[in-house]
Amino acid sequence: MFELAFMQRALIAGMLIALIAPIIGVFLIMRKQSLIADTLSHIALAGVAIGLVIGSQPEWVSIIIVILGALLIEFLRARFKSYSDVSIAILMASGLSIALCLMSISPKGSKTMDQYLFGSIITVTQQQIIEFLVIGIGIFLYFMITKRALYTMIFNEDVAKVSGIQTKWLSFSFSAVIGLFISMMIPMIGMLLVSAIIILPAAIAIQLTTRFRFVFAIASLVSIICTFLGLVSSYKIGTPPGASIALCMVLGILLTLLYKKTKEVVFKRIGE
Numbered sequence: 079m080f081e082l083a084f085m086q087r088a089l090i091a092g093m094l095i096a097l098i099a100p101i102i103g104v105f106l107i108m109r110k111q112s113l114i115a116d117t118l119s120h121i122a123l124a125g126v127a128i129g130l131v132i133g134s135q136p137e138w139v140s141i142i143i144v145i146l147g148a149l150l151i152e153f154l155r156a157r158f159k160s161y162s163d164v165s166i167a168i169l170m171a172s173g174l175s176i177a178l179c180l181m182s183i184s185p186k187g188s189k190t191m192d193q194y195l196f197g198s199i200i201t202v203t204q205q206q207i208i209e210f211l212v213i214g215i216g217i218f219l220y221f222m223i224t225k226r227a228l229y230t231m232i233f234n235e236d237v238a239k240v241s242g243i244q245t246k247w248l249s250f251s252f253s254a255v256i257g258l259f260i261s262m263m264i265p266m267i268g269m270l271l272v273s274a275i276i277i278l279p280a281a282i283a284i285q286l287t288t289r290f291r292f293v294f295a296i297a298s299l300v301s302i303i304c305t306f307l308g309l310v311s312s313y314k315i316g317t318p319p320g321a322s323i324a325l326c327m328v329l330g331i332l333l334t335l336l337y338k339k340t341k342e343v344v345f346k347r348i349g350e
Contacts, residue, residue: 088319089309091202091266094214095275096305099263100297101221102256103280108232114151114253115273117166118260120173121147123269125261126194127180141261147173148257152249197268199309199319210262220255224248229290267320275320278327279304285334304330 106112125143129136151169221228231238231245238245263272283297308323315322 085313087202087207088199091199091207092305092309094210095263096301097298098214098217099276100279100301101294102259103276104293104297105228107280112277113166115260115276117170118144118148118257119264119269119272120170122261122264123177123194124173127177131180144257144261145254148253149250152253194264195269197266197320199266202266213262217255217259271320271324274324274327278331282331282334285338300330
């Protein structure tokens, strides 16, 4: 009975992640910032380490540090306009280095490191689900309100500025929202798999359609299916839930690429 309750909570948490992650993933791919999820997950680990050392709640310290890190990425991206990936490299290295150094001097460091590296959606509590639901609704409303402005800014920042869009503050808020979402995901999914869960469904959707409004629908559907299959296979086989979900998504993108290639070959032969 307890095992069933754990699975129910894991499924609810997984579905919440599956609904929000692809929205962020689509915008990150369009902005050519797919690696930002990895960077912020490294920074989140540094936040956890700082929380352990100062004796505070690691989760909440992690949220604060990640949001600050996301804002710093935007600041460095503006400073290195011709080399925007430099900011990602700087903060990724800094986050992981700080995390490893601080956790090595913390009594609970090794155990906590494993917990946050790999995550465990099975052990999610009802309180965590409520917190995630509230934050998820806030993030969803943010994207509903700013969707058009983000779309304009991503495709032509100059047009966005002429249209009266505050691109600087929009970029900062976008990064902060991503940081908040990632910091909430990490205890459930793990630092190593956050990027895959966010980016892969969006990548599959972009391969299947070029229409902007359909991309979000397809990405969310793919994410929900892969999350469900990953959790079920994890329960049946005994594999880690986060890794199982990520593997389903990897399989999904491989099948998508195979489908596209087969379609191209078929149409080419018909044309001949």
